[in-house]
Amino acid sequence: MVDVQPRNMAQTNGSNGAGVEDAKAAKDIRKLAAPLGLHEYWYPAIEDKKVKNKPVGLKLLGDDIMFFRGKDGVAALWNVCPHRGGSLMHGDCHFEGTVSCPYHGWTFDADGNVLAVLPEGPQSKIPGKVKARKYPTQTHKGMVFIWMGNEEPAPIEEDVPPEFFDGHSMMLYAVEYWPSNWQIALENGADAHVPYVHRNAIRTLIYPMGLSWPVGARNKVINGRSVITYRPPAGANRVANPTQKVTRTYFPAVDGYWPKHAYRNLWTWAFGWARRRAANKPPWDTPEEWRQGHHMPGMYRGDHRTDMYTRNSVPVTENVSRQIYYKAVRPNSWIGRWYERIHFKLYGRWMQVTNFSKQDFTAIGPQRYDTQEYLSSTDSHQVVWRRLILQARGMMKQEDALQVPETEAEIISFRQQEEVGREPDRIQELLESSSS
Ligand code: FES
Numbered sequence: 001m002v003d004v005q006p007r008n009m010a011q012t013n014g015s016n017g018a019g020v021e022d023a024k025a026a027k028d029i030r031k032l033a034a035p036l037g038l039h040e041y042w043y044p045a046i047e048d049k050k051v052k053n054k055p056v057g058l059k060l061l062g063d064d065i066m067f068f069r070g071k072d073g074v075a076a077l078w079n080v081c082p083h084r085g086g087s088l089m090h091g092d093c094h095f096e097g098t099v100s101c102p103y104h105g106w107t108f109d110a111d112g113n114v115l116a117v118l119p120e121g122p123q124s125k126i127p128g129k130v131k132a133r134k135y136p137t138q139t140h141k142g143m144v145f146i147w148m149g150n151e152e153p154a155p156i157e158e159d160v161p162p163e164f165f166d167g168h169s170m171m172l173y174a175v176e177y178w179p180s181n182w183q184i185a186l187e188n189g190a191d192a193h194v195p196y197v198h199r200n201a202i203r204t205l206i207y208p209m210g211l212s213w214p215v216g217a218r219n220k221v222i223n224g225r226s227v228i229t230y231r232p233p234a235g236a237n238r239v240a241n242p243t244q245k246v247t248r249t250y251f252p253a254v255d256g257y258w259p260k261h262a263y264r265n266l267w268t269w270a271f272g273w274a275r276r277r278a279a280n281k282p283p284w285d286t287p288e289e290w291r292q293g294h295h296m297p298g299m300y301r302g303d304h305r306t307d308m309y310t311r312n313s314v315p316v317t318e319n320v321s322r323q324i325y326y327k328a329v330r331p332n333s334w335i336g337r338w339y340e341r342i343h344f345k346l347y348g349r350w351m352q353v354t355n356f357s358k359q360d361f362t363a364i365g366p367q368r369y370d371t372q373e374y375l376s377s378t379d380s381h382q383v384v385w386r387r388l389i390l391q392a393r394g395m396m397k398q399e400d401a402l403q404v405p406e407t408e409a410e411i412i413s414f415r416q417q418e419e420v421g422r423e424p425d426r427i428q429e430l431l432e433s434s435s436s
């Protein structure tokens with residue numbers, strides 16, 4: 001039997017085949033990254049309810065993939081028909097659990113087997129001889145996850161947040177496309193941009209933020225799969241200080257105050273109850289690996305205490321990424337579930353995803369990612385996350401990744417850490433102490 005593969009092995013290696021020697025000589029960690037994403041991982045693809053009786057096409061990590069309803073749930077095949085390259089997403093589901101190519105009617109099951117060639121009749125000699133490429137899928141809490149690797153699938157619990165597997169978290173979803181590479185999208189987390197870029201977001205007007213610190217969060221690598229922050233980054237200041245107002249700070253070098261005005265304090269008193277409610281809650285109950293910070297293969301998680309927010313950046317092409325947002329909540333009654341659903345539909349999704357996140361991609365859309373950087377202490381999380389990616393599944397072995405020398409940008413970031421009186425991150429120790 002012939003299996004049709006969508007890509008060659010060189011393409012499956014996220015480092016695009018960069019060898020250890022190339023890596024050692026690299027002056028810029030970003031050049032060793034995976035522009036089309038890390039392949040040997042599970043990714044969210046589509047909500048189960050969106051796949052009905054027609055095939056649906058989606059691009060993930062540069063591959064065109066077709067989803068349809070197989071006998072045991074949503075299945076995924078490479079979109080390219082093994083016969084003569086017909087586009088399966090333009091086909092039909094004539095028979096339960098199958099999809100037929102729109103060209104010569106080759107009809108496939110969820111495993112990619114050809115069950116029939118409709119115009120050739122039941123005596124066709126093709127069935128049993130060729131297979132379409134199948135991608136393993138699993139559906140949890142209404143989200144279809146897909147294994148994008150060529151190796152045997154890893155345990156899905158390593159790549160998908162624990163809220164999908166517990167009995168009490170409810171998941172709410174939103175999707176947005178950004179005109180930026182997945183990695184650029186992900187680096188938009190746990191740095192100093194939050195109080196600046198989002199200063200006029202509705203969320204910030206309700207939960208005012210102070211300045212970021214010049215220090216940067218402490219980082220910790222867990223199980224070789226995540227880098228978490230010890231204290232909430234600036235965006236979560238409201239949790240630490242429920243009565244917080246916008247404080248204006250004098251900057252002698254520009255002889256002015258930032259923020260320039262105090263008018264945002266005119267209404268914050270009215271939302272004190274909301275800030276107190278969040279502040280009185282304990283941190284989101286989750287294993288340390290899944291706390292606030294970055295997690296393989298492409299998530300940024302923020303602990304709002306009332307909910308856990310996850311932005312999963314899924315590579316589409318080298319210059320486009322799809323952000324799949326999970327808002328995890330834990331209501332304890334049917335009224336609570338109903339409230340969360342309505343609140344998210346009418347307001348929460350717009351407030352967090354549209355209003356707040358649009359400000360992110362307005363900033364990062366035109367950003368350059370190929371010029372020399374000068375990193376601050378507050379970029380140290382990015383330094384660790386980039387290093388973690390080097391030793392992801394399908395990338396380099398940990399011992400090889402550890403040989404990649406510190407780059408100038410990293411050294412600058414560590415120097416800033418020392419200058420603000422913070423013990424600098426020791427990258428090797430962080431990574432070595434936590435093997436996957
Ligand atoms: S190209 Fe698909 S059936 Fe011919």
Ligand SMILES: [Fe+2]
Pocket residue numbers: 188193194197198360
């Ligand atoms: Fe942001």
